[in-house]
Amino acid sequence: MGPNLPTKRPRRAAYALPTLFTSGNVFLGFVAIMQCLEGVRSGEASHYATAARALGFAVFFDGLDGLVARMTHTTSDFGRELDSLADVITFGIAPAVLAYVWGVLSVRVDDPQVYSHLTRAGYLVAFFYLLCGTVRLARFNVQTNPMPKNPGRPGQKYFVGMPIPAGAGLIAAIVYMDATPRISLAASAIWLMTVGIAGLLMVSTWRYPSFKQLNLSKPRSPLLVLLVGAVALIWYWSQPVLLIMAIAYVSSGVLTRLGGLIRRRRRSTPPAQLPEHQVG
Numbered sequence: 001m002g003p004n005l006p007t008k009r010p011r012r013a014a015y016a017l018p019t020l021f022t023s024g025n026v027f028l029g030f031v032a033i034m035q036c037l038e039g040v041r042s043g044e045a046s047h048y049a050t051a052a053r054a055l056g057f058a059v060f061f062d063g064l065d066g067l068v069a070r071m072t073h074t075t076s077d078f079g080r081e082l083d084s085l086a087d088v089i090t091f092g093i094a095p096a097v098l099a100y101v102w103g104v105l106s107v108r109v110d111d112p113q114v115y116s117h118l119t120r121a122g123y124l125v126a127f128f129y130l131l132c133g134t135v136r137l138a139r140f141n142v143q144t145n146p147m148p149k150n151p152g153r154p155g156q157k158y159f160v161g162m163p164i165p166a167g168a169g170l171i172a173a174i175v176y177m178d179a180t181p182r183i184s185l186a187a188s189a190i191w192l193m194t195v196g197i198a199g200l201l202m203v204s205t206w207r208y209p210s211f212k213q214l215n216l217s218k219p220r221s222p223l224l225v226l227l228v229g230a231v232a233l234i235w236y237w238s239q240p241v242l243l244i245m246a247i248a249y250v251s252s253g254v255l256t257r258l259g260g261l262i263r264r265r266r267r268s269t270p271p272a273q274l275p276e277h278q279v280g
Contacts, residue, residue: 018079021061022086028058029090036094036101045179048102052176055098056242058090059165059172063211084137091168092133096126102175103191106182118188125192125199132199133164139203159208162201166208166249170198173246177239201253208253 032051039047062083104122109115143160174194183191233241 019082021064022079022083025058025061025083025090026086028054028061029086029094032058032090032094033097036097040101040105043106048098048175049179051094051098052172052179055090055094055168055172056176058094059169062087062091062165080141084141087137087164088134091164092130092137095168095171096130098175099129099171099191099195100126102179103183103188103195107185107188108182109185114185118185121192122188125196129167129195129199132202133167136161136164136202157210159210161204161206162198162208162250162253164202166246167198167202169242170246170250171195173243177243198250201250204253206253206257208249 032054035047035051035054039045039051100122104119104126107115107118109118139161174191230241230245
């Protein structure tokens with residue numbers, strides 16, 4: 001084969017594969033929203049658990065559509081735009097609705113005035129999360145080579161700010177851990193703080209790990225063993241394992257940033273001078 005031969009383009013049917021995963025992503029977000037409405041109507045915890053599971057599967061499909069597009073060499077501007085719009089629905093609107101109906105509307109409050117203030121705060125926090133997620137996606141689309149505020153190792157791929165699927169995964173994991181549609185006022189306040197912090201982390205410029213550089217094609221790769229082990233843990237203990245995984249990833253960016261600040265402060269602090277000793 002000569003070096004000047006044109007590369008073979010993938011068939012048109014191959015471009016439909018990432019679109020199918022993205023369409024499934026949108027469908028799962030729609031299911032999550034509808035299950036939230038069913039939960040408000042019936043008051044049954046099973047609807048909130050179903051909405052959380054739908055968001056969890058959507059996070060999985062979101063990783064697959066990009067992986068399939070890279071493996072089949074079918075990345076396109078249309079696919080990127082469609083994926084961003086799907087993420088706004090599935091990881092922006094759906095988690096915001098779930099956070100509001102589960103953590104605000106179902107709170108036990110006897111005072112109507114306190115409940116009114118709580119619902120207003122819930123509106124603001126849920127919208128704040130949605131707005132931060134939308135800004136995060138828009139920033140991701142316009143930046144070609146984004147650089148986090150705390151750069152990592154050269155050659156490694158990182159996200160600038162927490163990706164929006166991780167924020168949705170955190171909300172879904174917490175709800176899935178305990179989908180009881182009745183929580184206390186104090187728990188609701190902590191919940192709103194958690195959702196607000198998730199929004200702030202998405203628009204931050206802190207470094208978050210990206211798994212796009214992982215290579216699973218090697219037959220003896222240890223990553224395959226870790227992946228199989230993670231699947232087994234999720235299969236048998238899905239609720240605590242998913243919650244731990246979500247908290248660990250969300251906390252990784254915060255801990256990395258704090259560690260960098262501590263190391264920088266140690267470097268800038270001059271060493272203490274020893275007292276001089278005179279001889280004679």
